Amino acid sequence: MAAFPAQFAALEPYADWALPSESNRYAKRLASNMDELRAFYDTAMPLLESEADYLKNVSLDGISDEDLNLLRCLEALVTVSFPVEAWHQPYVPDSGAASIDVVVEPRP
């Protein structure tokens, strides 16, 4: 079974980004190098741009497994956009050992 709806098939190699929590997505970003982050971004970003209408028709109530994977993967794209578009490195500049951890978040 495919992990994503058909028009998002290009995301299949990045299915491991479909993580349930912001803390998991942020940890994976920090554990990745810029080439890996860019490859994911370059694949996912055009899909987000072209498929906004599809996403607007995905209700969160009773969301299908495929759409949930897609949503989580695109939530990871949001996390990854910062290193790619702003920082040019995986971690936030000048953030040192500081951490800000999620304690409550909606699912999905």
Add this chain to the structure above:
Amino acid sequence: MAHFGKPAAGSWTEHFGLSTEPISYGDSISPEFYALEQEAIFKRTWLNVGRVEQLPKAGSFFTKQLDAAKTSVLIVKNRDGVIKAFHNMCRHRGNKLAWQDFPNEEIAGFSRQFTCKYHGWRYDLDGKLVFVQQEQEFFDLDKERFGLAPISVDVWEGFIFVTFNPDPQPLKEYMGKLGAGLEGYPFELMTQKHTYRSEIGSNWKLFIDAFMEFYHAPVLHAQQATDEESRKLQEHGYEALHYDIDGPHAMVSSWGGMAPPKDLSMVKPIERALRSGLFGPWEGPDIGELPEGVNPAKSKTWGIDSFLFFPNFMLLIWKPNWYLTYHYWPTSYNTHVFETSLYFAPPRNAYERLQQELAVVTFKEYGLQDANTLEATQTMLQSGAVTEFPLCDQEVMLRHMHTVCRDYVEKHKSDSGAVLAGTASPSNKGA
């Protein structure tokens, strides 16, 4: 060059009757001053510990660790739907009552009664002692006398507050003019909640300082905007639309928020794709007319209002109809726990969920930069190498907050000094 008007006094600082002299940070580097703040501020004022949505039904509860007031509190909804607060402490031999695995970690849940892990004493949702293990072994134990120690609790616009003040001012009155101006805002509609927590190596007031002025934003967060936009922001600098102060509380009203931006090339690709950013989704939900206290300058360029309800509760109202809270909970003179909650109307579809995620993640990226800068500030202030710090007019809110803290501490010192003098026995006078 001034872009927005200032009061007739020439500056906000003078308008509010505050000194324009450099300030001292002696209140942020001293264990002795912190000990006074605990007594004078955190045991006297109303403290916001949560929201009513955290207690959906009878028996719902949560605990809150309040190191600054040297206690943990248990907040619970009783069978009549009334919110009660107690010291989270068994009346037998003082064990912490509600906790799991780690005594210092906060918990939340649902319970019909609270059972102490130590000897099994049980309390109902009104804090009444209802069961004592081997009660016959005690000496005329009157269970009525050994209920949980109650704490004053009250609710303002769905925000739950507690106070340890034995004779508290009514909460609504404490919230003052700035609180009254927000009444009617539909906080209860914004139930999609994201909460973050961070342990910060600085005095609690330094983080409030950081978030009570936007003077730093064009510099510290320059890289978060596109290069051209960042250059423009630094050139113009920052001026607020409006400031207001009422009693110990204060607010700043600011422009901003590109919703949507005039020129789409000003924002990053992810913001263009999701039509969202730091200020939230560009098109927020329709919530009708806003209360009078929001956007007090009634500016067309308004983007955000940021309120500090003294001592440590910040409430931010964003133009695209969502809100955010910050809390700064001291754990020592140079450490505190920083909490942020972002509240949105529930997203209607996956796209709206992603729009909100971008606002949440953007807050975190900014927050990480702010948090680390604070540790750098704290360590240098503690060096004591410099003791006078000039503040500009855009830093009026933090000047006020430090002044209020010192005033509370001074009043506490003179009140407790008066009490001590009044109770001193004559025989001690010559000693």
